[in-house]
Amino acid sequence: MRKGFASNNLQYFLSLLEMIEKRATVTGWGLYPSEENTILSGKNLEKELGLYSDVTPRGLGRSYADQAMNGRGYVVPFTDRKRFLAFDERSGSLECEAGVALYDIIQTLGPRGFFPMITPGTKFVTVGGAIANDVHGKAHHVDGSFKNCVESFDILLASGKVVTASRKKHSELFHANFGGLGLLGLILRARIKLRKIETTYFKQQSFKARNLDEMLDLIDEKDREFPYSVAWVNPLARGKSLGKGVLTAGDHAGIEDLSASLKKEPLKVTGMPGLNVPFFMPGFALNGLTLRILNGVINYVQSHAGQFSHYDSFFYPLDAINNWNRGYGKRGFTQYQFVVPVEGARLTIRKILEEIGTGGCKPFLNVLKKFGKGTDYLSFPAPGYTFAIDFPISRKLFPFLKRLDALVLDAGGRIYAGKDATLDAQSFASMYSQLEDWKKIKRKYDPQNMFQSDIGRRLGLV
Numbered sequence: 200m201r202k203g204f205a206s207n208n209l210q211y212f213l214s215l216l217e218m219i220e221k222r223a224t225v226t227g228w229g230l231y232p233s234e235e236n237t238i239l240s241g242k243n244l245e246k247e248l249g250l251y252s253d254v255t256p257r258g259l260g261r262s263y264a265d266q267a268m269n270g271r272g273y274v275v276p277f278t279d280r281k282r283f284l285a286f287d288e289r290s291g292s293l294e295c296e297a298g299v300a301l302y303d304i305i306q307t308l309g310p311r312g313f314f315p316m317i318t319p320g321t322k323f324v325t326v327g328g329a330i331a332n333d334v335h336g337k338a339h340h341v342d343g344s345f346k347n348c349v350e351s352f353d354i355l356l357a358s359g360k361v362v363t364a365s366r367k368k369h370s371e372l373f374h375a376n377f378g379g380l381g382l383l384g385l386i387l388r389a390r391i392k393l394r395k396i397e398t399t400y401f402k403q404q405s406f407k408a409r410n411l412d413e414m415l416d417l418i419d420e421k422d423r424e425f426p427y428s429v430a431w432v433n434p435l436a437r438g439k440s441l442g443k444g445v446l447t448a449g450d451h452a453g454i455e456d457l458s459a460s461l462k463k464e465p466l467k468v469t470g471m472p473g474l475n476v477p478f479f480m481p482g483f484a485l486n487g488l489t490l491r492i493l494n495g496v497i498n499y500v501q502s503h504a505g506q507f508s509h510y511d512s513f514f515y516p517l518d519a520i521n522n523w524n525r526g527y528g529k530r531g532f533t534q535y536q537f538v539v540p541v542e543g544a545r546l547t548i549r550k551i552l553e554e555i556g557t558g559g560c561k562p563f564l565n566v567l568k569k570f571g572k573g574t575d576y577l578s579f580p581a582p583g584y585t586f587a588i589d590f591p592i593s594r595k596l597f598p599f600l601k602r603l604d605a606l607v608l609d610a611g612g613r614i615y616a617g618k619d620a621t622l623d624a625q626s627f628a629s630m631y632s633q634l635e636d637w638k639k640i641k642r643k644y645d646p647q648n649m650f651q652s653d654i655g656r657r658l659g660l661v
Protein backbone atom coordinates (compact mmCIF):
# COMPACT_ATOMS: atom_id res chain seq x y z
CA MET A 200 0.00 0.00 0.00
CA ARG A 201 1.17 3.49 -0.72
CA LYS A 202 1.81 5.61 2.34
CA GLY A 203 1.54 9.36 2.81
CA PHE A 204 -1.09 10.12 0.14
CA ALA A 205 -3.29 12.27 2.34
CA SER A 206 -0.48 13.85 4.31
CA ASN A 207 1.68 14.86 1.43
CA ASN A 208 -0.02 15.00 -1.95
CA LEU A 209 2.72 17.05 -3.59
CA GLN A 210 5.36 14.56 -2.63
CA TYR A 211 3.12 11.75 -3.86
CA PHE A 212 2.60 13.27 -7.31
CA LEU A 213 6.29 14.07 -7.62
CA SER A 214 7.00 10.47 -6.83
CA LEU A 215 4.77 9.36 -9.69
CA LEU A 216 7.14 11.10 -12.07
CA GLU A 217 9.96 8.98 -10.73
CA MET A 218 8.49 5.60 -9.88
CA ILE A 219 6.73 3.36 -12.37
CA GLU A 220 4.18 0.74 -11.37
CA LYS A 221 3.35 -2.17 -13.65
CA ARG A 222 1.18 -5.26 -13.17
CA ALA A 223 2.78 -8.52 -14.30
CA THR A 224 2.49 -12.25 -13.71
CA VAL A 225 5.29 -13.33 -11.42
CA THR A 226 6.60 -16.77 -10.43
CA GLY A 227 9.75 -18.26 -9.00
CA TRP A 228 11.95 -20.62 -11.01
CA GLY A 229 9.63 -23.55 -10.23
CA LEU A 230 6.70 -21.68 -11.91
CA TYR A 231 4.59 -22.48 -8.86
CA PRO A 232 2.92 -20.48 -7.38
CA SER A 233 2.09 -17.86 -9.98
CA GLU A 234 0.21 -14.57 -9.43
CA GLU A 235 -0.16 -10.96 -10.53
CA ASN A 236 2.22 -8.60 -8.73
CA THR A 237 2.79 -4.86 -8.90
CA ILE A 238 6.33 -4.22 -10.08
CA LEU A 239 7.80 -0.98 -8.86
CA SER A 240 10.75 0.51 -10.67
CA GLY A 241 12.41 3.88 -10.86
CA LYS A 242 15.78 5.53 -10.62
CA ASN A 243 15.14 7.32 -7.35
CA LEU A 244 14.46 4.30 -5.22
CA GLU A 245 16.53 5.54 -2.32
CA LYS A 246 14.55 8.79 -2.09
CA GLU A 247 11.08 7.58 -3.03
CA LEU A 248 10.77 4.28 -1.27
CA GLY A 249 9.61 5.92 1.94
CA LEU A 250 6.28 6.54 0.23
CA TYR A 251 5.57 2.85 -0.09
CA SER A 252 5.02 -0.01 2.29
CA ASP A 253 4.80 -3.77 1.78
CA VAL A 254 7.82 -4.06 -0.47
CA THR A 255 9.75 -7.15 -1.70
CA PRO A 256 13.13 -6.96 -3.42
CA ARG A 257 13.69 -9.31 -6.37
CA GLY A 258 16.85 -10.45 -8.15
CA LEU A 259 16.84 -12.87 -11.09
CA GLY A 260 13.92 -14.89 -9.71
CA ARG A 261 16.00 -18.09 -9.35
CA SER A 262 14.45 -18.92 -5.99
CA TYR A 263 12.03 -21.69 -6.70
CA ALA A 264 8.74 -20.40 -5.30
CA ASP A 265 7.29 -17.31 -3.55
CA GLN A 266 10.55 -15.91 -2.09
CA ALA A 267 10.61 -12.85 -4.35
CA MET A 268 6.85 -12.49 -4.81
CA ASN A 269 4.31 -10.22 -3.19
CA GLY A 270 0.65 -10.50 -4.11
CA ARG A 271 -0.34 -7.74 -1.68
CA GLY A 272 2.22 -5.00 -2.15
CA TYR A 273 5.12 -4.18 -4.43
CA VAL A 274 8.02 -6.08 -5.96
CA VAL A 275 11.19 -4.08 -6.60
CA PRO A 276 13.45 -5.67 -9.24
CA PHE A 277 17.19 -5.18 -8.92
CA THR A 278 18.22 -6.52 -12.29
CA ASP A 279 18.96 -3.07 -13.75
CA ARG A 280 21.13 -2.11 -10.76
CA LYS A 281 24.22 -3.87 -11.91
CA ARG A 282 27.18 -1.52 -11.97
CA PHE A 283 30.66 -2.58 -10.89
CA LEU A 284 31.86 0.17 -8.52
CA ALA A 285 35.42 -0.75 -7.52
CA PHE A 286 37.79 -3.69 -7.79
CA ASP A 287 41.04 -4.24 -5.92
CA GLU A 288 43.07 -6.69 -7.97
CA ARG A 289 45.52 -7.36 -5.13
CA SER A 290 42.92 -8.49 -2.60
CA GLY A 291 40.21 -9.65 -5.03
CA SER A 292 37.69 -7.39 -3.30
CA LEU A 293 34.83 -6.28 -5.59
CA GLU A 294 32.32 -3.56 -4.79
CA CYS A 295 29.21 -3.75 -6.95
CA GLU A 296 25.50 -3.02 -7.02
CA ALA A 297 23.27 -5.76 -5.65
CA GLY A 298 21.78 -6.59 -9.06
CA VAL A 299 25.13 -7.75 -10.45
CA ALA A 300 24.85 -11.45 -11.28
CA LEU A 301 27.55 -14.06 -10.75
CA TYR A 302 27.37 -14.42 -14.54
CA ASP A 303 28.44 -10.75 -14.92
CA ILE A 304 31.32 -11.25 -12.50
CA ILE A 305 32.58 -14.30 -14.37
CA GLN A 306 32.26 -12.59 -17.77
CA THR A 307 34.11 -9.49 -16.62
CA LEU A 308 36.68 -10.77 -14.18
CA GLY A 309 37.11 -14.44 -15.17
CA PRO A 310 39.51 -13.53 -18.00
CA ARG A 311 41.51 -11.52 -15.42
CA GLY A 312 41.86 -14.57 -13.16
CA PHE A 313 39.02 -14.08 -10.64
CA PHE A 314 35.97 -16.22 -9.89
CA PRO A 315 33.13 -16.04 -7.34
CA MET A 316 34.38 -17.55 -4.08
CA ILE A 317 31.10 -19.34 -3.39
CA THR A 318 28.61 -20.22 -6.08
CA PRO A 319 25.30 -22.09 -6.22
CA GLY A 320 24.36 -24.41 -9.11
CA THR A 321 23.37 -21.51 -11.36
CA LYS A 322 25.35 -18.38 -12.25
CA PHE A 323 22.13 -16.46 -12.93
CA VAL A 324 21.74 -15.18 -9.38
CA THR A 325 22.30 -11.64 -8.17
CA VAL A 326 24.60 -10.70 -5.31
CA GLY A 327 21.54 -9.40 -3.38
CA GLY A 328 19.68 -12.69 -3.90
CA ALA A 329 22.76 -14.71 -2.93
CA ILE A 330 22.97 -12.79 0.36
CA ALA A 331 19.24 -13.02 1.12
CA ASN A 332 19.30 -16.84 0.77
CA ASP A 333 22.91 -17.24 2.00
CA VAL A 334 23.46 -19.59 -0.92
CA HIS A 335 25.80 -22.57 -0.74
CA GLY A 336 27.71 -24.54 -3.35
CA LYS A 337 29.61 -27.75 -3.91
CA ALA A 338 32.43 -26.66 -1.56
CA HIS A 339 30.31 -25.90 1.51
CA HIS A 340 32.28 -28.41 3.60
CA VAL A 341 35.40 -26.28 2.97
CA ASP A 342 34.26 -22.74 2.16
CA GLY A 343 30.92 -22.41 3.95
CA SER A 344 28.04 -20.33 2.59
CA PHE A 345 27.91 -17.01 0.69
CA LYS A 346 28.33 -15.00 3.90
CA ASN A 347 31.95 -16.09 4.01
CA CYS A 348 32.78 -14.04 0.92
CA VAL A 349 30.82 -10.92 1.87
CA GLU A 350 32.80 -8.15 3.57
CA SER A 351 29.99 -5.62 3.87
CA PHE A 352 26.84 -4.33 2.20
CA ASP A 353 24.85 -1.11 2.05
CA ILE A 354 21.22 -1.61 2.94
CA LEU A 355 18.25 0.75 2.59
CA LEU A 356 16.26 0.36 5.80
CA ALA A 357 12.60 1.02 6.55
CA SER A 358 13.67 4.28 8.25
CA GLY A 359 14.83 5.55 4.84
CA LYS A 360 18.46 5.47 5.98
CA VAL A 361 21.17 3.62 4.12
CA VAL A 362 23.68 1.94 6.45
CA THR A 363 26.78 -0.09 5.79
CA ALA A 364 26.62 -3.40 7.64
CA SER A 365 29.65 -5.62 8.20
CA ARG A 366 31.01 -7.97 10.86
CA LYS A 367 32.10 -4.90 12.81
CA LYS A 368 29.40 -2.30 12.06
CA HIS A 369 25.69 -3.09 12.58
CA SER A 370 26.86 -6.66 12.95
CA GLU A 371 23.51 -8.17 13.99
CA LEU A 372 21.91 -6.61 10.90
CA PHE A 373 24.76 -7.99 8.81
CA HIS A 374 24.36 -11.57 10.08
CA ALA A 375 20.55 -11.55 10.09
CA ASN A 376 20.42 -10.69 6.37
CA PHE A 377 21.97 -14.02 5.39
CA GLY A 378 18.90 -16.18 4.99
CA GLY A 379 16.77 -13.12 5.83
CA LEU A 380 14.85 -13.40 2.52
CA GLY A 381 15.04 -9.67 1.79
CA LEU A 382 12.78 -8.90 4.75
CA LEU A 383 15.12 -6.51 6.57
CA GLY A 384 15.67 -3.97 3.81
CA LEU A 385 16.92 -3.47 0.27
CA ILE A 386 20.57 -4.38 -0.22
CA LEU A 387 21.84 -1.75 -2.63
CA ARG A 388 25.55 -2.53 -2.90
CA ALA A 389 27.94 -5.14 -1.55
CA ARG A 390 31.64 -5.67 -1.18
CA ILE A 391 32.53 -9.29 -1.84
CA LYS A 392 35.77 -11.22 -2.03
CA LEU A 393 36.60 -13.12 -5.22
CA ARG A 394 38.89 -16.13 -5.60
CA LYS A 395 42.14 -15.82 -7.53
CA ILE A 396 42.32 -18.59 -10.14
CA GLU A 397 44.93 -19.73 -12.65
CA THR A 398 42.43 -21.33 -15.01
CA THR A 399 38.67 -21.60 -15.44
CA TYR A 400 38.97 -25.42 -15.58
CA PHE A 401 38.50 -28.11 -12.96
CA LYS A 402 40.07 -31.51 -12.42
CA GLN A 403 37.38 -34.02 -11.56
CA GLN A 404 36.79 -37.68 -10.81
CA SER A 405 33.63 -39.72 -10.43
CA PHE A 406 33.01 -42.60 -8.04
CA LYS A 407 30.14 -45.08 -8.08
CA ALA A 408 28.28 -46.18 -4.95
CA ARG A 409 26.10 -49.33 -4.93
CA ASN A 410 23.82 -48.28 -2.08
CA LEU A 411 23.19 -45.52 0.46
CA ASP A 412 25.78 -46.66 3.02
CA GLU A 413 28.47 -46.81 0.36
CA MET A 414 27.41 -43.44 -0.93
CA LEU A 415 27.60 -41.69 2.46
CA ASP A 416 30.95 -43.38 3.23
CA LEU A 417 32.24 -42.22 -0.14
CA ILE A 418 31.12 -38.64 0.51
CA ASP A 419 32.82 -38.65 3.95
CA GLU A 420 36.03 -40.01 2.44
CA LYS A 421 36.23 -37.82 -0.66
CA ASP A 422 35.27 -34.63 1.21
CA ARG A 423 38.58 -35.00 3.06
CA GLU A 424 40.41 -35.07 -0.28
CA PHE A 425 38.50 -32.66 -2.52
CA PRO A 426 37.13 -29.15 -1.96
CA TYR A 427 34.22 -29.69 -4.38
CA SER A 428 31.90 -32.66 -4.25
CA VAL A 429 28.34 -33.49 -5.16
CA ALA A 430 26.46 -36.75 -5.64
CA TRP A 431 23.48 -37.88 -7.67
CA VAL A 432 21.31 -40.68 -6.34
CA ASN A 433 19.26 -42.87 -8.66
CA PRO A 434 15.75 -42.20 -7.29
CA LEU A 435 14.39 -45.29 -9.04
CA ALA A 436 16.71 -47.72 -7.23
CA ARG A 437 14.99 -49.92 -4.61
CA GLY A 438 15.78 -52.59 -2.00
CA LYS A 439 19.49 -53.35 -1.61
CA SER A 440 20.36 -50.75 -4.26
CA LEU A 441 18.46 -47.94 -2.53
CA GLY A 442 20.69 -44.86 -2.55
CA LYS A 443 22.99 -46.02 -5.33
CA GLY A 444 24.46 -43.30 -7.48
CA VAL A 445 27.55 -41.40 -8.55
CA LEU A 446 29.71 -38.94 -6.62
CA THR A 447 31.69 -36.34 -8.56
CA ALA A 448 34.54 -34.57 -6.80
CA GLY A 449 37.09 -32.08 -8.01
CA ASP A 450 39.39 -29.13 -7.56
CA HIS A 451 40.59 -26.11 -9.54
CA ALA A 452 43.02 -27.00 -12.31
CA GLY A 453 46.30 -25.08 -12.36
CA ILE A 454 47.96 -24.06 -15.63
CA GLU A 455 50.37 -26.97 -15.43
CA ASP A 456 47.49 -29.44 -15.20
CA LEU A 457 46.04 -28.41 -18.57
CA SER A 458 46.66 -29.99 -21.93
CA ALA A 459 48.55 -27.97 -24.57
CA SER A 460 45.31 -27.03 -26.34
CA LEU A 461 43.55 -25.85 -23.14
CA LYS A 462 46.69 -23.93 -22.11
CA LYS A 463 46.16 -21.64 -25.12
CA GLU A 464 43.19 -20.02 -23.33
CA PRO A 465 43.35 -21.05 -19.66
CA LEU A 466 40.91 -18.35 -18.52
CA LYS A 467 38.28 -18.94 -21.18
CA VAL A 468 34.75 -17.81 -20.33
CA THR A 469 31.54 -18.60 -22.19
CA GLY A 470 28.57 -16.37 -23.02
CA MET A 471 24.85 -16.90 -22.71
CA PRO A 472 23.54 -20.38 -23.57
CA GLY A 473 22.34 -20.95 -27.12
CA LEU A 474 19.84 -23.69 -26.29
CA ASN A 475 16.31 -22.86 -25.22
CA VAL A 476 13.11 -24.65 -24.20
CA PRO A 477 10.77 -22.53 -26.35
CA PHE A 478 7.45 -23.66 -24.86
CA PHE A 479 5.99 -25.46 -21.84
CA MET A 480 6.19 -29.23 -22.16
CA PRO A 481 2.75 -30.88 -21.99
CA GLY A 482 2.01 -32.58 -18.66
CA PHE A 483 1.81 -36.08 -20.20
CA ALA A 484 5.49 -35.83 -21.21
CA LEU A 485 6.43 -36.26 -17.53
CA ASN A 486 5.76 -39.96 -17.31
CA GLY A 487 7.55 -43.05 -15.99
CA LEU A 488 9.34 -43.56 -19.30
CA THR A 489 10.82 -40.03 -19.47
CA LEU A 490 11.82 -40.43 -15.82
CA ARG A 491 13.71 -43.66 -16.58
CA ILE A 492 15.35 -42.15 -19.66
CA LEU A 493 16.38 -39.00 -17.79
CA ASN A 494 17.90 -40.95 -14.89
CA GLY A 495 19.70 -43.28 -17.33
CA VAL A 496 21.22 -40.26 -19.09
CA ILE A 497 22.28 -38.65 -15.79
CA ASN A 498 23.85 -41.92 -14.63
CA TYR A 499 25.81 -42.15 -17.90
CA VAL A 500 26.94 -38.51 -17.92
CA GLN A 501 27.99 -38.55 -14.24
CA SER A 502 29.91 -41.82 -14.48
CA HIS A 503 31.71 -40.79 -17.68
CA ALA A 504 32.70 -37.28 -16.66
CA GLY A 505 35.98 -36.31 -18.34
CA GLN A 506 39.14 -35.59 -16.36
CA PHE A 507 38.84 -31.86 -16.99
CA SER A 508 35.73 -29.80 -16.92
CA HIS A 509 35.14 -26.18 -17.84
CA TYR A 510 33.47 -24.19 -15.02
CA ASP A 511 30.19 -24.13 -16.94
CA SER A 512 29.80 -27.91 -16.98
CA PHE A 513 31.40 -28.31 -13.53
CA PHE A 514 29.22 -25.83 -11.64
CA TYR A 515 26.35 -24.96 -13.95
CA PRO A 516 25.26 -27.89 -16.16
CA LEU A 517 21.62 -26.76 -15.98
CA ASP A 518 22.45 -23.25 -17.20
CA ALA A 519 23.27 -24.75 -20.61
CA ILE A 520 19.58 -24.59 -21.57
CA ASN A 521 17.57 -21.38 -21.17
CA ASN A 522 14.14 -21.79 -19.56
CA TRP A 523 14.72 -25.47 -18.76
CA ASN A 524 12.09 -25.04 -16.04
CA ARG A 525 9.43 -25.09 -18.81
CA GLY A 526 10.30 -28.76 -19.30
CA TYR A 527 8.15 -29.45 -16.21
CA GLY A 528 5.05 -28.05 -17.92
CA LYS A 529 2.73 -25.19 -16.97
CA ARG A 530 1.86 -26.57 -13.55
CA GLY A 531 5.50 -26.18 -12.60
CA PHE A 532 7.62 -28.01 -10.06
CA THR A 533 9.24 -27.60 -6.68
CA GLN A 534 12.65 -28.43 -5.37
CA TYR A 535 12.51 -29.99 -1.93
CA GLN A 536 15.81 -29.55 -0.07
CA PHE A 537 16.51 -30.59 3.50
CA VAL A 538 19.52 -31.08 5.73
CA VAL A 539 19.65 -33.61 8.59
CA PRO A 540 22.35 -33.94 11.27
CA VAL A 541 24.98 -36.64 10.66
CA GLU A 542 23.78 -38.65 13.65
CA GLY A 543 20.74 -40.58 12.51
CA ALA A 544 21.06 -39.31 8.92
CA ARG A 545 21.42 -42.75 7.36
CA LEU A 546 18.10 -43.88 8.76
CA THR A 547 16.26 -40.67 7.86
CA ILE A 548 17.59 -40.49 4.31
CA ARG A 549 16.73 -44.18 3.83
CA LYS A 550 13.15 -43.54 5.05
CA ILE A 551 12.84 -40.53 2.76
CA LEU A 552 14.13 -42.43 -0.27
CA GLU A 553 11.66 -45.21 0.53
CA GLU A 554 8.82 -42.65 0.78
CA ILE A 555 9.94 -41.22 -2.56
CA GLY A 556 9.86 -44.73 -4.05
CA THR A 557 6.30 -45.41 -2.93
CA GLY A 558 4.76 -41.92 -2.64
CA GLY A 559 3.50 -41.69 -6.24
CA CYS A 560 5.23 -38.35 -6.91
CA LYS A 561 7.73 -38.41 -9.75
CA PRO A 562 11.28 -37.72 -8.54
CA PHE A 563 13.36 -35.85 -11.13
CA LEU A 564 16.77 -34.19 -10.70
CA ASN A 565 18.50 -34.56 -7.33
CA VAL A 566 21.68 -33.66 -5.47
CA LEU A 567 23.17 -35.15 -2.29
CA LYS A 568 26.05 -33.58 -0.39
CA LYS A 569 27.50 -32.99 3.06
CA PHE A 570 27.54 -29.55 4.65
CA GLY A 571 30.26 -28.21 6.90
CA LYS A 572 29.72 -25.66 9.66
CA GLY A 573 26.56 -23.55 9.55
CA THR A 574 26.09 -19.88 10.48
CA ASP A 575 23.43 -17.83 12.28
CA TYR A 576 19.77 -16.94 12.33
CA LEU A 577 17.85 -18.17 9.26
CA SER A 578 20.76 -19.32 7.13
CA PHE A 579 19.91 -22.83 5.90
CA PRO A 580 23.18 -24.83 5.84
CA ALA A 581 23.91 -26.77 9.05
CA PRO A 582 26.30 -29.68 9.67
CA GLY A 583 24.87 -32.85 8.12
CA TYR A 584 23.78 -34.33 4.81
CA THR A 585 21.63 -32.30 2.47
CA PHE A 586 19.43 -33.73 -0.27
CA ALA A 587 17.60 -31.69 -2.92
CA ILE A 588 15.10 -33.20 -5.32
CA ASP A 589 12.70 -31.88 -7.97
CA PHE A 590 9.06 -32.95 -8.10
CA PRO A 591 6.51 -31.76 -10.67
CA ILE A 592 3.48 -30.15 -9.02
CA SER A 593 0.57 -32.54 -8.63
CA ARG A 594 -2.32 -32.95 -6.20
CA LYS A 595 -0.53 -35.81 -4.47
CA LEU A 596 2.58 -33.74 -3.92
CA PHE A 597 1.28 -31.56 -1.08
CA PRO A 598 0.36 -34.31 1.43
CA PHE A 599 3.47 -36.22 0.33
CA LEU A 600 5.78 -33.29 1.19
CA LYS A 601 4.03 -32.91 4.56
CA ARG A 602 5.07 -36.51 5.31
CA LEU A 603 8.66 -35.70 4.34
CA ASP A 604 8.58 -32.51 6.49
CA ALA A 605 7.60 -34.65 9.48
CA LEU A 606 10.54 -37.03 8.89
CA VAL A 607 12.97 -34.11 8.55
CA LEU A 608 11.62 -32.47 11.72
CA ASP A 609 11.84 -35.74 13.63
CA ALA A 610 15.49 -36.05 12.70
CA GLY A 611 16.24 -32.50 13.91
CA GLY A 612 16.67 -31.26 10.36
CA ARG A 613 15.41 -28.29 8.38
CA ILE A 614 14.13 -27.23 4.97
CA TYR A 615 15.80 -24.63 2.69
CA ALA A 616 13.44 -21.63 2.61
CA GLY A 617 15.11 -20.36 -0.60
CA LYS A 618 13.59 -23.27 -2.51
CA ASP A 619 10.57 -24.18 -0.44
CA ALA A 620 7.00 -23.83 -1.76
CA THR A 621 4.89 -25.59 0.85
CA LEU A 622 6.25 -25.39 4.41
CA ASP A 623 4.01 -23.89 7.14
CA ALA A 624 4.96 -21.35 9.81
CA GLN A 625 4.77 -23.83 12.69
CA SER A 626 7.15 -26.33 11.07
CA PHE A 627 9.52 -23.53 10.05
CA ALA A 628 9.61 -22.26 13.66
CA SER A 629 10.43 -25.77 14.91
CA MET A 630 13.26 -26.09 12.40
CA TYR A 631 14.98 -22.72 12.93
CA SER A 632 15.89 -22.33 16.60
CA GLN A 633 17.10 -18.72 16.19
CA LEU A 634 13.85 -17.51 14.63
CA GLU A 635 12.82 -15.45 17.69
CA ASP A 636 16.23 -13.70 17.79
CA TRP A 637 15.87 -12.93 14.09
CA LYS A 638 12.37 -11.54 14.68
CA LYS A 639 13.71 -9.17 17.35
CA ILE A 640 16.11 -7.76 14.77
CA LYS A 641 13.28 -7.49 12.25
CA ARG A 642 11.18 -5.53 14.79
CA LYS A 643 14.12 -3.26 15.60
CA TYR A 644 14.92 -2.32 12.00
CA ASP A 645 11.46 -2.64 10.46
CA PRO A 646 8.86 -2.04 13.20
CA GLN A 647 6.04 -1.31 10.71
CA ASN A 648 6.77 -4.40 8.58
CA MET A 649 7.53 -2.33 5.51
CA PHE A 650 9.39 -5.26 3.95
CA GLN A 651 7.10 -8.19 3.34
CA SER A 652 6.68 -10.98 0.84
CA ASP A 653 4.46 -13.97 0.16
CA ILE A 654 6.96 -16.36 1.78
CA GLY A 655 7.45 -13.94 4.69
CA ARG A 656 3.73 -14.16 5.47
CA ARG A 657 3.53 -17.92 4.77
CA LEU A 658 6.39 -18.71 7.18
CA GLY A 659 5.29 -16.22 9.83
CA LEU A 660 8.34 -13.97 9.46
CA VAL A 661 6.44 -10.69 9.17
Ligand SMILES: Cc1cc2nc3c(=O)[nH]c(=O)nc-3n(C[C@H](O)[C@H](O)[C@H](O)COP(=O)(O)OP(=O)(O)OC[C@H]3O[C@@H](n4cnc5c(N)ncnc54)[C@H](O)[C@@H]3O)c2cc1C
Nearest residue numbers: 258259260261262319320325327328331334335380381386
Ligand atom coordinates in the same frame (compact mmCIF):
# COMPACT_ATOMS: atom_id res chain seq x y z
C1 LIG B 1 19.35 -24.20 -11.41
C2 LIG B 1 19.41 -23.67 -10.02
C3 LIG B 1 20.40 -24.15 -9.17
C4 LIG B 1 20.48 -23.66 -7.87
N1 LIG B 1 21.45 -24.16 -7.05
C5 LIG B 1 21.56 -23.70 -5.80
C6 LIG B 1 22.62 -24.15 -4.94
O1 LIG B 1 23.43 -24.99 -5.34
N2 LIG B 1 22.69 -23.62 -3.70
C7 LIG B 1 21.82 -22.65 -3.26
O2 LIG B 1 21.97 -22.19 -2.13
N3 LIG B 1 20.82 -22.21 -4.04
C8 LIG B 1 20.69 -22.70 -5.30
N4 LIG B 1 19.69 -22.23 -6.11
C9 LIG B 1 18.79 -21.18 -5.58
C10 LIG B 1 19.36 -19.78 -5.87
O3 LIG B 1 20.76 -19.77 -5.75
C11 LIG B 1 18.81 -18.82 -4.82
O4 LIG B 1 17.43 -18.88 -4.78
C12 LIG B 1 19.24 -17.36 -5.07
O5 LIG B 1 18.97 -16.64 -3.91
C13 LIG B 1 18.53 -16.72 -6.24
O6 LIG B 1 19.03 -15.42 -6.46
P1 LIG B 1 18.19 -14.35 -7.31
O7 LIG B 1 19.08 -13.22 -7.66
O8 LIG B 1 17.54 -15.04 -8.46
O9 LIG B 1 17.15 -13.87 -6.24
P2 LIG B 1 15.54 -13.98 -6.22
O10 LIG B 1 15.16 -15.39 -6.41
O11 LIG B 1 14.96 -12.98 -7.14
O12 LIG B 1 15.29 -13.56 -4.71
C14 LIG B 1 15.76 -14.39 -3.68
C15 LIG B 1 15.57 -13.70 -2.34
O13 LIG B 1 16.47 -12.61 -2.28
C16 LIG B 1 15.78 -11.42 -1.94
N5 LIG B 1 16.52 -10.34 -2.62
C17 LIG B 1 16.80 -10.26 -3.92
N6 LIG B 1 17.49 -9.13 -4.17
C18 LIG B 1 17.65 -8.49 -2.98
C19 LIG B 1 18.24 -7.26 -2.59
N7 LIG B 1 18.85 -6.44 -3.46
N8 LIG B 1 18.18 -6.91 -1.28
C20 LIG B 1 17.59 -7.72 -0.37
N9 LIG B 1 17.01 -8.90 -0.69
C21 LIG B 1 17.04 -9.27 -1.99
C22 LIG B 1 14.37 -11.65 -2.44
O14 LIG B 1 13.42 -10.85 -1.76
C23 LIG B 1 14.17 -13.13 -2.16
O15 LIG B 1 13.77 -13.34 -0.84
C24 LIG B 1 19.56 -22.69 -7.41
C25 LIG B 1 18.56 -22.21 -8.27
C26 LIG B 1 18.48 -22.70 -9.56
C27 LIG B 1 17.40 -22.18 -10.46
